[in-house]
Amino acid sequence: MIDQGVERVGEPLLAVQGLVTRFGKFRALDGVSLTIGEGESVGLVGPNGSGKTTLVNTVCGLYPASEGSISFAGVEITGKRPDRVAAAGINRTFQIPKPFFSLSVRENVEVAAHHARQPHRVEEVLERTALLAVANHTVDTLTAAQQKRLDLARALAMSPRLLFIDELAAGLSPNELQEVAVMLRSLVDEGMALVVVEHLMGFLEQVVHEVFVLTAGRIVFQGELRDALADDTVQEVFLGRTDSAHS
Numbered sequence: 521m522i523d524q525g526v527e528r529v530g531e532p533l534l535a536v537q538g539l540v541t542r543f544g545k546f547r548a549l550d551g552v553s554l555t556i557g558e559g560e561s562v563g564l565v566g567p568n569g570s571g572k573t574t575l576v577n578t579v580c581g582l583y584p585a586s587e588g589s590i591s592f593a594g595v596e597i598t599g600k601r602p603d604r605v606a607a608a609g610i611n612r613t614f615q616i617p618k619p620f621f622s623l624s625v626r627e628n629v630e631v632a633a634h635h636a637r638q639p640h641r642v643e644e645v646l647e648r649t650a651l652l653a654v655a656n657h658t659v660d661t662l663t664a665a666q667q668k669r670l671d672l673a674r675a676l677a678m679s680p681r682l683l684f685i686d687e688l689a690a691g692l693s694p695n696e697l698q699e700v701a702v703m704l705r706s707l708v709d710e711g712m713a714l715v716v717v718e719h720l721m722g723f724l725e726q727v728v729h730e731v732f733v734l735t736a737g738r739i740v741f742q743g744e745l746r747d748a749l750a751d752d753t754v755q756e757v758f759l760g761r762t763d764s765a766h767s
């Protein structure tokens with residue numbers, strides 16, 4: 521069982537303080553501090569290699585924190601195993617989904633639901649992620665977009681309070697992107713907190729309230745997306761790719 525602790529009123533849902541993640545001598549995260557409130561939806565943007573996935577992996581317990589602390593709903597989770605972090609209510613999707621390929625879509629979601637904090641309706645998750653029609657198919661028959669939706673379905677089946685979305689949009693068609701944006705927005709409307717790692721600003725602006733801009737393992741901006749795009753430091757960070765960042 522995860523350390524239950526006592527949830528304090530007014531605590532942010534996620535509080536990251538002075539987080540450093542080292543690979544050898546390289547500091548992929550170099551003192552990241554941020555808070556995310558219950559039901560907030562934020563974007564995490566930054567150039568390739570700036571540390572976005574490392575931040576997700578460190579919060580989720582896949583990488584050990586070298587320094588700093590992470591607490592969730594007032595309970596320290598620094599150094600907890602990924603399954604303990606998930607049991608506490610933090611789930612995530614992967615840039616490259618890792619389903620059980622020999623199982624059906626429904627079985628994949630059932631496995632995740634088995635570990636849920638609260639019993640969850642598998643059929644509801646399948647419907648919500650538009651996978652009901654292929655629920656009995658094995659995963660190796662799915663398109664790339666369906667595999668991404670399955671990854672999201674598995675995360676949702678665990679009833680997270682905070683969900684990290686790691687570049688879900690890459691490789692989706694404009695229609696699929698729009699559907700995913702609407703689905704994520706509905707999760708936020710229902711009170712789930714979201715952290716969306718994404719390069720597509722047009723997608724982000726439909727889903728998040730504000731963004732954190734990360735470069736070289738440090739947060740250099742926090743605020744509304746439109747202010748981020750007008751910020752000198754942020755423009756410098758994206759120098760050479762500012763145009764595509766608006767797409």
Ligand SMILES: Nc1ncnc2c1ncn2[C@@H]1O[C@H](COP(=O)(O)OP(=O)(O)OP(=O)(O)O)[C@@H](O)[C@H]1O
Nearest residue numbers: 543547548566567568569570571572573574575615
């Ligand atoms: N397991 C690892 N071992 C060694 N170095 C790593 C590891 N994971 C990430 N890094 C390095 O840490 C830095 C941050 O990588 P990370 O994947 O977090 O960046 P990112 O912002 O998510 O990039 P992208 O947008 O390309 O996904 C990079 O220099 C990367 O090479």
